[in-house]
Amino acid sequence: MEVENMYITLKTCVNGDPSESNLELTSTRLSLKIEEGSKDMIVKNLYVSIDPYQINRMKKYSSSQGTITFATQLVPREKIDAFGVGRVVVSSNPDFKKDDLVKGVLGWEEYSIVQPGSIISKIATTEFPLSYNLGVLGTSGLTAYSGLYEICKPKKGEKVFVSAASGSVGNLVGQFAKLSGCYVVGCAGSKKKVDMLKDKLGFDDAFNYKEEPDLKSALKRYFPEGIDIYFDNVGAEMLDAAVANMNLLGRVAACGVIAEYTDEGKRAAPNMLDVIYKRITIRGFLTYDHHDKHAGFISSISDHLRQGRIHVLEDISYGLENVPSAFAGLFRGDNIGKKIVKLADPREGIL
Ligand SMILES: NC(=O)c1ccc[n+]([C@@H]2O[C@H](COP(=O)([O-])OP(=O)(O)OC[C@H]3O[C@@H](n4cnc5c(N)ncnc54)[C@H](OP(=O)(O)O)[C@@H]3O)[C@@H](O)[C@H]2O)c1
Numbered sequence: 001m002e003v004e005n006m007y008i009t010l011k012t013c014v015n016g017d018p019s020e021s022n023l024e025l026t027s028t029r030l031s032l033k034i035e036e037g038s039k040d041m042i043v044k045n046l047y048v049s050i051d052p053y054q055i056n057r058m059k060k061y062s063s064s065q066g067t068i069t070f071a072t073q074l075v076p077r078e079k080i081d082a083f084g085v086g087r088v089v090v091s092s093n094p095d096f097k098k099d100d101l102v103k104g105v106l107g108w109e110e111y112s113i114v115q116p117g118s119i120i121s122k123i124a125t126t127e128f129p130l131s132y133n134l135g136v137l138g139t140s141g142l143t144a145y146s147g148l149y150e151i152c153k154p155k156k157g158e159k160v161f162v163s164a165a166s167g168s169v170g171n172l173v174g175q176f177a178k179l180s181g182c183y184v185v186g187c188a189g190s191k192k193k194v195d196m197l198k199d200k201l202g203f204d205d206a207f208n209y210k211e212e213p214d215l216k217s218a219l220k221r222y223f224p225e226g227i228d229i230y231f232d233n234v235g236a237e238m239l240d241a242a243v244a245n246m247n248l249l250g251r252v253a254a255c256g257v258i259a260e261y262t263d264e265g266k267r268a269a270p271n272m273l274d275v276i277y278k279r280i281t282i283r284g285f286l287t288y289d290h291h292d293k294h295a296g297f298i299s300s301i302s303d304h305l306r307q308g309r310i311h312v313l314e315d316i317s318y319g320l321e322n323v324p325s326a327f328a329g330l331f332r333g334d335n336i337g338k339k340i341v342k343l344a345d346p347r348e349g350i351l
Contacts, residue, residue, distance in 0.1 A: 010077070048084040087101055105119045110320060145300075162177070
């Protein structure tokens, strides 16, 4: 049997801010029969994740492209692999059978062919909505969890600053830090987001970075006793300002530099004398390296969810054709929480 498989492809490389026109929707015929001797499976995608890192794959050059398989440069007109949640339609892989629900590297497409050895696993429980497997119980959650606990090692009473705080990773960092008894301040790009951080997520304070002409003095106001931990999602001048306000033995988790993704000329230039004399640790990390913590992470966060200690923020669009606007929207600050595109209803009869 054959189906029409719609997918998103790169039309033109991104230079600066991404726009919908960098991507396009196209389609091809796909046979749902697996070739003899292969251990592939075919997955019908239900939800796909929209992540900022994809922009660096869409550029003519980014230093990230040669570092790790999922950061490789995208080839125009080819399919785009991306995290997702789906249902197995047909499988010759002995570890998966038809109708298994799976999460891992799938694609911005309706059906994905998954080869053995790919980053893919069964979804063990349907206790929570399937979409959580891309956010709070997925890569964003593990990023917040491993970055905060492995790198920053928060202690009760410490002062924590998080940027892009209303985003998928940032909102969880702030909520986890509050659960650890820290004083937490976040920054975000609108009043609505700032209010939500304080009123709904329980941040101690929050501010709109777009309204602060001097970030160093802004952070001095919000942290009169200094910052112990900075979870950096944006880089550039925010990192400089955070370092200038850090306490002795401060820790910075360098998670992402979204303010630099769209502006090649923009670079953080923290005062290295501060770093040295205040013995500040700035450590980059990739969630990919922390999959050994996955079981502990799922168990701990599931428990928080059951007890209602974490608010889940999801921002879901519908239909593959909305992937380009969902993606470009990340860089305009359109999203609140985890940006996801839903492609099919898990309860619908699907192939
Ligand atoms: N190291 C890892 O393994 C890893 C894993 C996942 C994500 N990350 C990184 O973590 C960061 C957050 O990712 P996410 O998936 O949680 O995305 P997200 O925060 O849900 O979405 C991006 C947000 O970034 C903010 N933003 C966009 N352009 C900005 C700019 N120029 N300056 C400041 N803020 C800007 C926007 O919010 P505002 O309205 O607040 O501007 C936007 O909503 C990204 O840098 C990403 O690359 C790293």
